[in-house]
Amino acid sequence: EVQLVESGGGLVxxxxxxxxxxxxSGFTFSSYWMSWVRQAPGKGLEWVASINQDGSEKYYVDSVxxxxxxxxxxxxxxxxxxxxxxxxxxxxxxxxxxxxxTVAQFDYWGQGTLVTVSS
Amino acid sequence: QSVLTQPPSASGTPGQRVTISCSGSSSNIGSKTVNxxxxxxxxxxxLLIYSNNQRPSGVxxxxxxxxxxxxxxxxxxxxQSEDEADYYCAAWDDSLNGVVxxxxxxxxxx
Numbered sequence: 381e382v383q384l385v386e387s388g389g390g391l392v393x394x395x396x397x398x399x400x401x402x403x404x405s406g407f408t409f410s411s412y413w414m415s416w417v418r419q420a421p422g423k424g425l426e427w428v429a430s431i432n433q434d435g436s437e438k439y440y441v442d443s444v445x446x447x448x449x450x451x452x453x454x455x456x457x458x459x460x461x462x463x464x465x466x467x468x469x470x471x472x473x474x475x476x477x478x479x480x481x482t483v484a485q486f487d488y489w490g491q492g493t494l495v496t497v498s499s
Numbered sequence: 500q501s502v503l504t505q506p507p508s509a510s511g512t513p514g515q516r517v518t519i520s521c522s523g524s525s526s527n528i529g530s531k532t533v534n535x536x537x538x539x540x541x542x543x544x545x546l547l548i549y550s551n552n553q554r555p556s557g558v559x560x561x562x563x564x565x566x567x568x569x570x571x572x573x574x575x576x577x578x579q580s581e582d583e584a585d586y587y588c589a590a591w592d593d594s595l596n597g598v599v600x601x602x603x604x605x606x607x608x609x
Contacts, residue, residue, distance in 0.1 A: 415598070417544075419538075424501070424585070424600060424601075425544060425587050425589075425600045425603065426600060427589075427597060430597075430598065439597050439598075441597055475543060475544070479546075480546075481550070482591060484532075484534055484589050485532075485534050485546070485549045486534070486536070486589075487546050487549075489544055489545070491543055492543060
């Protein structure tokens with residue numbers, strides 16, 4: 381059974397940093413693109429970043445470029461999102477997602493971890 | 500303002516057929532495959548349709564997808580109360596080099 385378990389969310393002040401983790405199991409982690417998708421309170425889904433199988437390709441939504449870094453450790457079956465210079469508008473539930481034949485196809489999702497940016 | 504445009508709401512009565520549209524451009528829907536997600540508030544999104552019109556195993560055949568040019572549609576037939584949820588289309592965008600989602604459509608079963 382595929383499982384994606386996010387952790388690392390919490391309350392952080394504007395300008396602060398946070399590192400999200402996603403522990404994967406039940407599939408060959410190193411064979412799939414991995415992505416982060418977020419959902420602000422009461423808002424729609426927003427793609428944040430994606431990374432290819434060996435970490436050589438990374439893509440980001442414009443609003444997080446230069447502030448967020450996606451990475452992965454295939455030996456640990458883990459995905460990460462380093463978030464720096466956090467803003468109030470980054471407040472959202474962050475989901476780890478994967479599984480499709482294309483980058484935009486997310487067959488599997490984690491349960492999400494809430495990031496709140498507030499003073 | 501989302502890159503992919505969806506109506507904010509849709510509704511129908513049990514047993515009816517409803518369709519949800521998703522409009523894009525040549526850099527996304529016009530040249531890439533479309534996926535649809537169902538999101539019940541408070542839960543993780545679920546893949547409903549992939550590659551324009553394919554259903555993952557476990558998704559009822561009441562759900563179907565189609566694409567024509569720069570637009571796509573999700574159709575739900577035999578509407579049931581448990582279909583009440585938010586629905587999102589998504590595709591890769593070659594101009595933005597990223598995944599774009601529609602703004603979401605809230606489906607109400609009357």
